[in-house]
Amino acid sequence: MLCHRVLSLPFMSINRRIWIMEPVITRFAPSPTGYLHIGGARTALFNWLFARHHSGSFILRIEDTDQVRSTDQSVKAILDAMEWLGMDWDAGPYYQKERFDLYEDHLQKLLNSGHAYYCDCSPEDLDARRKAAMAEGRKPKYDGRCRDRGFGPGSHRVVRFRCPHGGTTVVNDLIKGPIFFDNAELDDLVLRRSDGIPTYNFAVVVDDITMNISHVIRGDDHVNNTPRQILLYRALGEPLPSFGHVPMILGPDRARMSKRHGATSVMAYREMGYLPQSLINYLVRLGWSHGDQEIFTLQELVEKFSLESVGKSASVYNPEKLLWLNAHYIKESDPEQLVPLLKPFLESLGYPPKDPHYIARAVRTLQQRSKTLVEMAESMNFYMLDEITYDEGAAKKFLKPGMVDPFQRLVEALEKAENFDEPALEKIFERVIVAELNMKFGKVAQPVRVALTGGTVSPGLFEVMAVLGKNIVLKRMRKALAYMQQEGEN
RNA sequence: GGUCCCAUCGUCUAGCGGUCUAGGAUACUGGCCUCUCACGCCAGAGACACGGGUUCGAGUCCCGUUGGGACUACCA
Numbered sequence: 342m343l344c345h346r347v348l349s350l351p352f353m354s355i356n357r358r359i360w361i362m363e364p365v366i367t368r369f370a371p372s373p374t375g376y377l378h379i380g381g382a383r384t385a386l387f388n389w390l391f392a393r394h395h396s397g398s399f400i401l402r403i404e405d406t407d408q409v410r411s412t413d414q415s416v417k418a419i420l421d422a423m424e425w426l427g428m429d430w431d432a433g434p435y436y437q438k439e440r441f442d443l444y445e446d447h448l449q450k451l452l453n454s455g456h457a458y459y460c461d462c463s464p465e466d467l468d469a470r471r472k473a474a475m476a477e478g479r480k481p482k483y484d485g486r487c488r489d490r491g492f493g494p495g496s497h498r499v500v501r502f503r504c505p506h507g508g509t510t511v512v513n514d515l516i517k518g519p520i521f522f523d524n525a526e527l528d529d530l531v532l533r534r535s536d537g538i539p540t541y542n543f544a545v546v547v548d549d550i551t552m553n554i555s556h557v558i559r560g561d562d563h564v565n566n567t568p569r570q571i572l573l574y575r576a577l578g579e580p581l582p583s584f585g586h587v588p589m590i591l592g593p594d595r596a597r598m599s600k601r602h603g604a605t606s607v608m609a610y611r612e613m614g615y616l617p618q619s620l621i622n623y624l625v626r627l628g629w630s631h632g633d634q635e636i637f638t639l640q641e642l643v644e645k646f647s648l649e650s651v652g653k654s655a656s657v658y659n660p661e662k663l664l665w666l667n668a669h670y671i672k673e674s675d676p677e678q679l680v681p682l683l684k685p686f687l688e689s690l691g692y693p694p695k696d697p698h699y700i701a702r703a704v705r706t707l708q709q710r711s712k713t714l715v716e717m718a719e720s721m722n723f724y725m726l727d728e729i730t731y732d733e734g735a736a737k738k739f740l741k742p743g744m745v746d747p748f749q750r751l752v753e754a755l756e757k758a759e760n761f762d763e764p765a766l767e768k769i770f771e772r773v774i775v776a777e778l779n780m781k782f783g784k785v786a787q788p789v790r791v792a793l794t795g796g797t798v799s800p801g802l803f804e805v806m807a808v809l810g811k812n813i814v815l816k817r818m819r820k821a822l823a824y825m826q827q828e829g830e831n
Numbered sequence: 832g833g834u835c836c837c838a839u840c841g842u843c844u845a846g847c848g849g850u851c852u853a854g855g856a857u858a859c860u861g862g863c864c865u866c867u868c869a870c871g872c873c874a875g876a877g878a879c880a881c882g883g884g885u886u887c888g889a890g891u892c893c894c895g896u897u898g899g900g901a902c903u904a905c906c907a
Contacts, residue, residue, distance in 0.1 A: 370907090371907090372906080372907045374906085374907075404907060405907095406906090406907080407906055407907065409906090410906075410907085460905095464904090464905060467904090467905085468904090471904095475832075478832070478833095479833095480832090480833060480834090480903090481832090481833085481903070482833095482903080499905055517836070517837090520835070520836080521835095522834075522835075523834085526833080526834055526835090527834095528903095530904095531904085531905050533905085534905040535905060536905080538905085540904090540905070540906085540907090541906070541907045542907090544907095545907090560901090561835095561836065561837090561900090561901070562900095562901050562902070562907095563901095563902090563907090564835060564836065564901075564902080565834070565835060565836095565901075565902040565903075566902080566907095568835095586836085588836085588837075588900090588901095589900070589901070591899090591900075593841095593842090595899060595900075596899095596900080597900075597901075623843090626843065626844080626856090627843070627844095628843090628844095630843085630844055630845070632845065632855085633844085633845060633854070633855040633856075634855090634856095635843090635844095635855080635856050635857090652837095652843095652844080653836080653837060653838095654836090654837050654838060654900095655836090655837070655838095655899085655900060655901090656842085656843065656844090657841095657842060657843080658842090658843095659841095659842045659843060659857075659858085661842080661857065661858055662842075662843065662856075662857045662858080664857095665856085665857060665858085666857095668870090672870075707869095708870090709868095709869060709870040709871090710868065710869040710870070711869090712869095720868095770866095781866095782866060783865095783866055783867095784866095785866085786866030786867070787866070787867065789866085790866075790867065796867090797867055797868080798867055798868045798869085799867070799868075800867095800868085800869085801865095801866070801867090802866060802867090803866090
């Protein structure tokens with residue numbers, strides 16, 4: 342029997358790796374309408390890493406065409422957060438409001454070439470028509486009323502883009518692959534508002550063209566804008582940059598991250614005692630991966646980052662993993678380097694100032710048990726305060742009359758101690774408690790802990806003693822003795 | 832409603848047709864270590880949304896269903 346199967350020659354899809362000869366230039370373009378949030382920070386990070394990986398440059402641009410919502414305060418907040426995270430930029434920050442002439446020039450080009458036209462429709466009118474269209478089940482897009490009315494400039498007129506009615510626009514997304522849009526779905530977007538201010542979609546295109554941006558890496562909430570922007574590049578006769586749309590970060594309810602999901606501000610994490618590298622490491626792993634590796638130095642990230650290993654699906658923000666990373670970086674940090682970072686937290690707790698080297702030694706004993714700098718500062722109280730206060734329950738439970746004798750002997754032995762380092766201290770306890778008194782170390786450990794720290798939770802006793810030093814230790818032991826003796830009398 | 836995107840343990844993810852009775856991390860549970868709390872170590876439980884194809888073979892390719900998300904402004 343005849344086989345009628347048509348043997349169409351399959352297109353050998355040549356997996357062409359496009360080597361970019363031109364320099365890589367990326368940008369981060371936040372709008373200054375609030376602090377830098379987690380999502381924005383990750384977008385910035387991907388842009389920064391991509392630029393650094395390709396030895397290109399990274400530009401910061403402030404998109405402040407929304408004059409009502411933009412504030413200088415927000416600009417500062419964003420810049421501060423970028424600096425804190427260690428993302429430096431090679432040019433900028435540029436401000437769109439200082440570039441209006443540029444937008445105007447490009448707008449005139451579009452007007453002259455017939456790619457743009459004046460529109461006289463009032464917002465109210467537009468709104469009514471949109472609603473009517475929806476009610477009738479039609480698309481709520483601009484109906485093109487003024488498209489061919491040949492208006493000239495006028496005080497209340499906007500300028501619209503003359504969007505082609507037919508054809509398909511392809512976004513060749515670096516992350517998501519090709520995405521096809523029927524131009525018929527797009528409408529004649531406003532390029533310049535009636536107050537003369539350019540709209541976002543127009544300003545970005547002009548900016549990205551004039552700044553020679555080679556790779557536009559942004560949140561995938563922009564994919565639907567991209568075909569319009571591509572059409573604008575075409576109308577302007579400009580070459581296209583590459584686009585890469587990074588999936589969103591979602592809250593636990595799988596809706597786009599927002600304030601109601603808790604701490605979303607980058608700087609809030611600094612205040613909560615997080616290290617910048619924790620946030621960087623967490624953010625980069627949200628959507629990007631390199632095999633099974635979880636921990637990356639900045640240098641490794643620059644080496645290994647690529648858009649090909651950015652995932653396509655949205656990810657849910659998980660603060661617990663960030664906390665784990667922070668605990669990790671606190672553990673790994675050099676205690677001396679932690680001191681200056683810890684300082685503001687120490688101060689806000691009202692501790693008296695201490696020698697940085699002393700603080701560093703205290704820090705060393707707490708690195709394993711602190712997940713944040715706030716936590717660390719809080720558990721440092723017995724190192725920092727000259728006078729400790731007993732936790733009531735702890736004192737009652739452990740500072741009992743039966744401890745008077747062991748404490749007295751310990752005080753005597755400690756007074757004579759020439760070395761006050763951990764091994765020496767351990768030997769003293771071994772001799773006095775275990776050998777002479779025939780007691781278990783565990784019997785006196787908690788009482789001594791309460792005497793020295795006021796509570797039942799602390800780093801190892803010998804570590805604590807070595808850091809506090811002979812004088813303070815003896816002082817606190819004697820104070821505990823006095824307390825026990827007084828309790829015995831009552 | 833329309834357009835577009837997405838779909839592996841609760842969560843972040845590895846996987847790029849056979850080596851997957853699906854790996855790692857986090858969180859959780861149990862044990863060990865131990866002067867408390869942690870850290871650390873060991874173990875355990877836990878996922879390919881569903882249905883059709885294609886193929887000798889599918890978590891991996893195609894289509895559909897379902898579910899989620901984004902966009903739909905003279906905001907960005």
